[in-house]
Amino acid sequence: MPKNARKNVSHIVGVVSGKGGVGKSLVTSLLASEMRKRGFKVGILDADITGPSIPKTFGVSNRVSADADGINPALSNSGIKIMSINLMLPQDDIPVAWRGPVITGILKQFWEETNWEDLDYLFVDMPPGTSDVFLTVMQTFPIDGIVTVSAPQELVAMIVGKAVNLAHDMDVSVLGLVENMAYFKCDECSKEHYIFGEPQGRFVAKRYQIPAYATLPLDPAFAHLCDMGKVEEYDVDHKLDTIIEQIELAAKQADEKKAAEKAASANADAAGAADEKAADTANAAASTNAGADAAQGSAPEQH
Numbered sequence: 001m002p003k004n005a006r007k008n009v010s011h012i013v014g015v016v017s018g019k020g021g022v023g024k025s026l027v028t029s030l031l032a033s034e035m036r037k038r039g040f041k042v043g044i045l046d047a048d049i050t051g052p053s054i055p056k057t058f059g060v061s062n063r064v065s066a067d068a069d070g071i072n073p074a075l076s077n078s079g080i081k082i083m084s085i086n087l088m089l090p091q092d093d094i095p096v097a098w099r100g101p102v103i104t105g106i107l108k109q110f111w112e113e114t115n116w117e118d119l120d121y122l123f124v125d126m127p128p129g130t131s132d133v134f135l136t137v138m139q140t141f142p143i144d145g146i147v148t149v150s151a152p153q154e155l156v157a158m159i160v161g162k163a164v165n166l167a168h169d170m171d172v173s174v175l176g177l178v179e180n181m182a183y184f185k186c187d188e189c190s191k192e193h194y195i196f197g198e199p200q201g202r203f204v205a206k207r208y209q210i211p212a213y214a215t216l217p218l219d220p221a222f223a224h225l226c227d228m229g230k231v232e233e234y235d236v237d238h239k240l241d242t243i244i245e246q247i248e249l250a251a252k253q254a255d256e257k258k259a260a261e262k263a264a265s266a267n268a269d270a271a272g273a274a275d276e277k278a279a280d281t282a283n284a285a286a287s288t289n290a291g292a293d294a295a296q297g298s299a300p301e302q303h
């Protein structure tokens, strides 16, 4: 059997941020859950090898198994396939103190050797910053694009800018910016309070030509549901729609590009086959002529 015949992933989206603790894992979990609710086949690759949090937020703790084809990912309640280093350790509080090359090796294995089966979307929850892992994912995964996450107090254009510029340098599209903890909605007066000041993400998105922008509130329900392993139960109430539309658009464009490339290579093959056929015909004609010449040449001379 060829290497991992059970991996057929259509689209990959990375979720990144300049800093830790801004809600990357939360946004990854919400995007994946929302796509699942919309009927897509979804997976999450937890690329935060030294700080994995996806299994906990989904309440998945059973260790993954492997078979002859590769590693079988864990399944969340709603059917999201999850692969994380924490599902391979004997205990989830064992620290992972590996150096960069080992970590990037593990990551490639997670991508290549996991039996993802058919997936419409694989979300990659990245570690903070523009480290080794970021580069490995950008370079080795056939990624459609990235979603950046920031929180208002760290929303210095520079931090978002670093990830965006690196993605551009690596020819990866930036699909959207989620500004997390942008406001707090008071349950008594229903007013939205901008605790950290007016969100600035819209301007930053514009400045870096990021096509979609969304905000998420500071909501104690997030922390509670994440702690309980029930992040899938959160009703995101259209707050991430702009980002999801952009992800779907990028997927459609990638599909069209693939189809065009396939058609072009089929045409090239057909043209190649036609050329070959023409060459064969020409050769056949030439050899018939040669045969005829030879026959003529060898014809007994008439006396």
Ligand SMILES: Nc1ncnc2c1ncn2[C@@H]1O[C@H](COP(=O)(O)OP(=O)(O)O)[C@@H](O)[C@H]1O
Pocket (backbone or CB within 6 Å): 017, 019, 020, 021, 022, 023, 024, 025, 026, 027, 053, 180, 181, 216, 217, 218, 219, 220, 221, 222, 223, 224, 226, 227
């Ligand atoms: N909008 C929010 N409201 C309340 N708590 C949040 C929010 N976003 C994140 N959190 C909490 O903050 C912590 C860090 O979030 P996380 O998604 O793990 O960040 P990152 O992956 O960027 O390090 C988690 O405990 C999470 O539940």
Ligand SMILES: [Mg+2]
Pocket (backbone or CB within 6 Å): 024, 025, 026, 048, 051, 053, 125, 126
């Ligand atoms: Mg995280």
